[in-house]
Amino acid sequence: MTQISVPVVRNILQANERLAAANRKRLEDAGIYAVNLMSSPGAGKTSLLERTIEHLGGRIRMAVIEGDLQTSQDAERIQSKGVQAVQINTDGGCHLDGNMVQIAMDSLDLGHLDLLIIENVGNLVCPAEFNLGEHDKIVILSVTEGDDKPSKYPVMFQQSSVLLINKIDLLPYIDCDVEKIRRDASRLNARLEIFAVSCRTGEGLEAWFSWLEKNVQEHKK
Numbered sequence: 066m067t068q069i070s071v072p073v074v075r076n077i078l079q080a081n082e083r084l085a086a087a088n089r090k091r092l093e094d095a096g097i098y099a100v101n102l103m104s105s106p107g108a109g110k111t112s113l114l115e116r117t118i119e120h121l122g123g124r125i126r127m128a129v130i131e132g133d134l135q136t137s138q139d140a141e142r143i144q145s146k147g148v149q150a151v152q153i154n155t156d157g158g159c160h161l162d163g164n165m166v167q168i169a170m171d172s173l174d175l176g177h178l179d180l181l182i183i184e185n186v187g188n189l190v191c192p193a194e195f196n197l198g199e200h201d202k203i204v205i206l207s208v209t210e211g212d213d214k215p216s217k218y219p220v221m222f223q224q225s226s227v228l229l230i231n232k233i234d235l236l237p238y239i240d241c242d243v244e245k246i247r248r249d250a251s252r253l254n255a256r257l258e259i260f261a262v263s264c265r266t267g268e269g270l271e272a273w274f275s276w277l278e279k280n281v282q283e284h285k286k
């Protein structure tokens with residue numbers, strides 16, 4: 066790394082921290098609980114959102130900010146469930162930042178919300194380094210990605226409050242040691258809550274719904 070690039074990176078991260086803090090203040094003032102949902106592409110972020118909306122949508126007023134490189138397909142999937150959704154296209158950018166989320170929040174009706182879910186760009190690396198103002202980070206890892214991911218991408222697991230191990234209905238067909246994932250992830254982060262789920266069959270999702278609902282109630286004004 067050159068001598069110039071280190072301060073540049075530090076400045077970018079510091080500017081982002083200020084925006085994230087401002088976003089957090091707006092959320093707190095409105096009594097909204099917010100999570101930042103992260104995973105690699107195809108691990109099941111949008112499917113988890115659909116399940117969560119089906120289960121909690123009647124009781125909790127929620128909105129979704131969808132981050133994607135291109136297209137508004139995911140926001141359309143969410144809107145078709147009757148939930149406010151804003152799409153951010155990063156145009157090649159591999160993570161969301163505080164500024165993008167601030168702009169997206171401007172188009173949400175914050176006065177009538179209890180829960181904001183921010184679906185980050187599919188990427189296991191830098192989304193973990195950019196705070197958005199969320200209260201908790203959630204990482205989804207699907208069993209098809211292999212059981213070596215916590216040790217290969219430690220920051221994501223260190224920064225998150227919850228790990229959802231998804232697609233457990235596929236375990237009979239693949240070599241993936243879920244206990245190894247649990248062990249390695251817990252070693253990186255002792256306070257990590259781990260739920261093994263299948264967004265396809267619904268198995269295990271009750272524990273996630275309860276966790277989320279408890280946090281929403283605690284942040285309500």
Ligand code: MG
Nearest residue numbers: 110111139184
């Ligand atoms: Mg998606």
Ligand code: ZN
Nearest residue numbers: 159160191192
């Ligand atoms: Zn990035």
